[in-house]
Amino acid sequence: MSTEARDPLQHPEVQLARGGQYLGTYIVSLLLTGAPLWLVVHHLGTPLRLMIVVVACAAALTLIQGYFWLRLDFSRTQRWMTAAFVLFIPLFVMTIGLTAWMFATLYTRTMIPTLMHAPAFAH
């Protein structure tokens, strides 16, 4: 039985834990999630601008949480997590990319995009 199996606190992943960083990342995550929500709820900006803000906040969250929470790096302990994250990227690009392509062609055939946000629909 290895040392970390006898004492879970000795496990290398647990050793990476930092309470202060966790708390700080949690607060930043709340801000980066709450701010776009507040902007969307109060319709502060055009749909395009709101989308850019939401995407930018999501990207920032991914990086911050990836580094400070998941501790993604190339150390022996963490490389599987990093590998899993890297393997996820093609799937992400494929699903989001193909979905965007599908909707781009779909909108031109089934609906007028600008009408979706017109006051007439906001009943």
Added chain:
Amino acid sequence: MLVDYPGPWTPLLGRLDAHQIPLQNPILFWTFVLVSLGAATVLGAVTYYRSWGYLWREWLTSLDHKRIGVMYCLLGVVMLFRGFIDGVMMRTQQVMAVGPKSPGYLGAVHGYLPPYHFGQIYSAHGTIMILFAITPILVGIMNIIVPLQIGARDMAYPYLNAVSFWLTAAATGLVMISLFIGDFSHAGWVGLSPLTELAYSPGVGVDYWSWAVQIGSVGTTLASINIIATIIKMRAPGMSWTKMPIFCWTALSTSVVGLSSFPVFTAAVALLSLDRYAGTHFFTPGLGGNLMLYTDLFWIWGHPEVYYVVLPAFGILSEIIPTFSEKPLFGYITMAAASIAIGGVSWSVWLHHFFTMGAGPGVNAFFSIASMLVGIPTGVKVFNWAFTLYRGRVRFDVPMLWALAALVLLLTGGLTGMMLAMPAINYTVHNSVFVVAHFHNMLNVVGFACFGAINYWFPKVFGFKLDERTGKLAFWFFSAGTVVLFGSMYALGFMGMPRRIDYIPFTSWRPLLIGEEVGIFLFLIASYYMVKQLFVSIRDRAKNRVTTSDAWGTSRSLEWLAHSPVPFYNFAVQPHVNARDEWAWRREHGLGHVRPDHYEDIHLPNNTPLPLMLGACAFALGFGLVWRMYWLALVSLIGIVIIVIARSFQDDPGHTLPGAQIRQMEAVYPDIPREAGATGGMLGGVVARHALAAPRSRARDD
């Protein structure tokens, strides 16, 4: 923030009141009576035989992967029966409600099921069969077999394994309780948008569906993580990637698919729940939302889910066919590669489920070609199975019958799948029962493989074989039912019959609808023989007991090295893997069972009731949210958080099984020789040492 909905609400019971218990519906009333009697009988029997302690210690709190796997399978089989009864009711309604002169009963204008009740039944049938029957059975089989095939003592995370199971059980409980308290979704198993929105479905049916699938999805995602970690980290010494059994390759591929797709489903349904509870507009047309986004997100999970269930089935066929052909599997490397390829391609085909939505021709062409690409690795697998059979000494035991029939079904299901991958054909038959016949055809491949797997590995888990005679009767009636039912359904699809209709306007369809009813009657007979097979097998278990670890005499992979039934520690000493078909290699070299000169202590996890408690809290959370009993939801959520934190602080190092005790337990097995083999001082290296001296078999090992 919370949205308004019609009907009364009280702080204590939320939307629940006495009228929500459908006692006035005779079908549900008598179902309730039957289920109550059944439950009372089971609980009474457990009490009479004073088995509560045994049940608690050995099953409900167990972290043993085999016990959890058996519970998964049991849950899946019970739900399979429930889903099957739903199917019987649908077929019967359709055959009764043909033409304007068809009579109505029990409040229905035609047939015996009003449209709303019919809608609930087809929604429950689809949801149950895919998510709560086939998926748990397959996860259960993987739970039992994967650790044994890779020579591990348990899953990588035994505690998480139990949590996954109890979350699945909690979700299943929600689906089942919707029969008797409230109602179930009428919006199809896919959650047809915007029918699932509160404006169109103000009852609790959609909420039952949405919370059940969300909780169940979390359980399945966790199970996928566990299987991946187990295969990567827990393989026995010597088991390189190219020596890993094919079933494990398919389990790995399917778990990657599950891990990457189930969260999309969970997120999509969570957004739908926000629409229904918090008043957001993710999927409400005209208010900035997009109902087609739901369909897109659903099928981003939905099509990989198809491969999630079919890949383990392919793995099962790859284990059964070589055993009963008495040959190694043909084309191991291509088989493994095809398993991974199918998982990879599964991510780029989902749009073929809604070709008719109106995307551009370029998009449809891309997804059409991608969908057809799946046929290449699948074709590779079919040819490999055919070449395995070629010039083999083929035996037609019950598992092999199921496996061979699955190959036939794969051919017809695959070819009709190719048809549906073409947008032009897809436009013609979209939403017809041709599509329903196709995916039932494919899910029958999975079902046949599961029945084959249960017959194949039953002696490994329980120590005695299932009865052959009744097993063959069950197989033939089930096969006949499949042909008659889905043959008729394919034909009706070509004739233009839409899916999900409770009334059939054209009397010319009646003969084929009768054909479908005959088919499902044959399924009923098959079900009778399946139950009888189990009964006869348990009754005659002494006669059917297997005395060696290899129940079939020609098995090949490592699980057949373990005793039958497998002891809780799996292997007395961790095996060293010398060849791809390790058990076949050992058998051929006379190394089947060699007694080690000494046994080392084995470390095992302790039982714990916490996963069961987490499942109970998850059920209460779901039930509270369905009925908007917010206090119950909050208390349950706090309970979950407390249990998770308590577990984190629990200092439970597990327990150790002393080597001397293992020696005593191993002494009862007749296939273990009394004399120890020459080990050269290597524990568990008995075979490794013999392996060095034995001639290598390139055919098995390269």
